[in-house]
Amino acid sequence: MNRVTGLLLVALRRAAAGLLLLVGASFIIYVTIRSAPGDAVDAITPMGTPDDLKQKLAAEFGLDRDPLSGYVTWLGRSATGDFGESLVVAAGEPVMAVAGPAFVKTLALAGVSLLAAGLLALLGAMLLGDPSARQQWLTGPLYFGTAAPSYVVAVLFTQGMNWFVHAFVEQGGYETPVWYPIPIASDSAMPYVFAGLVLLAGDGLYMDYLNTVRAELNALRNAQFIAAVRAKGAGVVRHIARNLVVPFVSAFASRLPIVLGGAVIVEYVFTLEGAGYLLLEAARERDFPVVVGLSVLFTVTIIAVGLLADVVRAIVDPREVARGG
């Protein structure tokens, strides 16, 4: 079979599967909405919502129909990017107008942090190399690195900064930096840098990535075909790099959900007004359309990145095409 046709076939098949997943995942979200006790509209709107607004909501979410046709109604609207209007957080505005820009921010934060984690993991793996005695002693601390939840890291980090600034910088006659005592949203990029650092260290992201890449790199270094490439006098870097792409991309895609979850947490801690911050605010205020719209956006992103990773895998590894085509 022609390689390009094979690739196209794989891409198409994966896209179809992704679409199916999207329908399934949105159905789960919809069923969750419908599982609200009592009158669904009452349960999901803040107290004191006027009746006409409630009726409008019920119609938009298909709550006045049976679950299946209600789902189809809601899916039809959602597919066009119409998730209704915000109730509280930005009352009256379309959900996408509020959630979209915030989500882009979150995606950038999560994506850049994950990419940085990946590249640093690669660097660490190259420096650490084979498992040996000194790394046996590293595994203990490594578990602690793996275990610290991002909000604990964030709390320790901000408190540490706070103490540092208080103890040294202020007394030296310096101006208080903008991110003091808690970094606040502003034009400064510093809060984002800090959030990224916390994301990197929190939830074991970096340690996990490092372990994965290191195991792959060591397996490759000891692989027979690398010895064969050496023996014929060609450079091995090209071969190792190419063979690392697949595990690297897989690790990236599989960790994205964790990082997006972590982004929700660090945005809250650092008061960065991204999708995570918005989600928590909307959840607290029971601004239901915003919560649902954001949930769908997160899910779509995860499916899309998974799809993209599959396609990259198929491009790099001809065996994928053989398997899928």
Add this chain to the structure above:
Amino acid sequence: MSANLLEIRDLVIEFDTPTGRRRVVDGVTLELAEGEVLGILGESGSGKTMTTLSVLGLVAGRPGIVGGEIRLHDGTSTHALLEALPTVLRRRDDGPVRKDDRRWQRLVHRRMRPLWGRVATAVFQNPRQSLDPLMSIGEQLTESVRVAEPTLAKTEVRRRALEWLERVHMNDPARVFASYPHELSGGMCQRAMIAIALACQPRLLIADEPTTGLDSTVRAEIVALFRELMADRRRSMLYISHDIREVLHLADRVIVMRHGRVLETASSAALRDGIGTRAEYTASLLAASGLAVGQGDAA
């Protein structure tokens, strides 16, 4: 012998295992002349693979080579592979100083780099695992052609590569050129691997049990291919196997190894024709394969 391509003296290789240090190769000495095919015969664990891998500096594991000398002559100069590394080696011999491990490996690799391919190269067992799964046979073969002649034009490189595929009797060289390893059978992978190794135009080819894991008909084909490719004696070969028939068929001289030591060295003719007295182990190998002393040529 003046025209020795390879000389190994008193080579000792050890590895640390959970049950203590084990001596895998115990004072092996051997010589290989230009154009000669030397068979190394032994059961698994006899140290035959480690001996030959050490020639390429590809012994992985701790502590590895702990003593001895390896000399490769590439026609103009002599490379004493282990001489430059005595201090590091000695430290490695003392005990668990593992910090130097990768530094040592880098040193060996840097030293071996100019020799790999052009002077010596290898064909391993499990051909499928010897090929990069993500690159087409053509790409991997092209790499080898460029090792031998880095300045060749692109079209010429491709022509040479296809030529090599023909020389290892591939049916449809153009198709194989564009194929990936997973699309070929084990026998075809090994043919491709042989082409890739020979395309570097090495003076010494190391074949480490190249027929293990292949069907018996394919094995015969691969052995016949080696015999054909070595017929012009433009290169030497170390042929490692546990199959006495293969070794006798291909080699001029045979070294029999067991438990990391060389039991005996004899010419193939002498082994076949039962000239001279044999060590007990060799005799039992001959008897088991139906080539009992005095039976004449049966290979």
Add this chain to the structure above:
Amino acid sequence: MGASTGRLGLWVSGCIVALVILAGLAAPMIPYDPVADVNLDGALAPPSGDHLFGTDAQGRDVAMRLLKGTEAFFLPGLMAAALATLFGAVAGAVAGYFQGPIRSAVLGVLQLLDTLPRLVFIILVCTILNPSILLIAFVAAILFIPANATVIRRKVEALASEDYILAHVAHGFRPARILVYHILWLQCRPLLIRQAMYVFGYVLFVETALAYLGDYGVQEPAPSWGNMVAQAKELFGIGAWPWLFPAVAIVITIASFLAFGNLVARRAEETR
């Protein structure tokens, strides 16, 4: 050397796991009234003989609240671990052992559950339903099924082609017996233990994270490790005792559960 560090890690993490389980079992039997414990005169005291880990902003004993706080996640964590491990094992075994439409269907459902962003989905559920810690643990368990199933599926797939399993088939053992006894029970036990440990750690993580983010789960004045760490928000720069010890306890507990699970699985792999 490698073996001895592994053993040391196994002992240390095992002891901490045992300690947490012991605390979780003992906590309900210890009488504690969070309202009566309030002592505003002795607030934010550093660790001392009277208060081992100091006191919080309302003068309550941090050590005592830490002990009672295990109640909040212990049973839900156990439940989630059991649920996710059981269903994960069944789904993974079915997907790994059988072929055809059953396998595809199970894999599809697992992949579907895997696409839901865990934390975001839990927040969504909390918005719609009453956010009790039991519900949170239940949702976490369901979201963890695909991860567990994948681990078991890989193992089952690897085992299914091994000769001795084929020999069992040839001997005429029933598939259910081979699957449940020979594969899951005899071969996958260390993996199941590891995955159960992961889920338990994740429940602790979610409980504490949600308490920090949005006052979900256990409400004041009842103690939970999550709402104790959440006090850090109000105590920025004032005092560290009320939240530092719970934060450290969370990290150590999750680390020990992960480490213990990993080491048990690795040991089983090495001694095989």
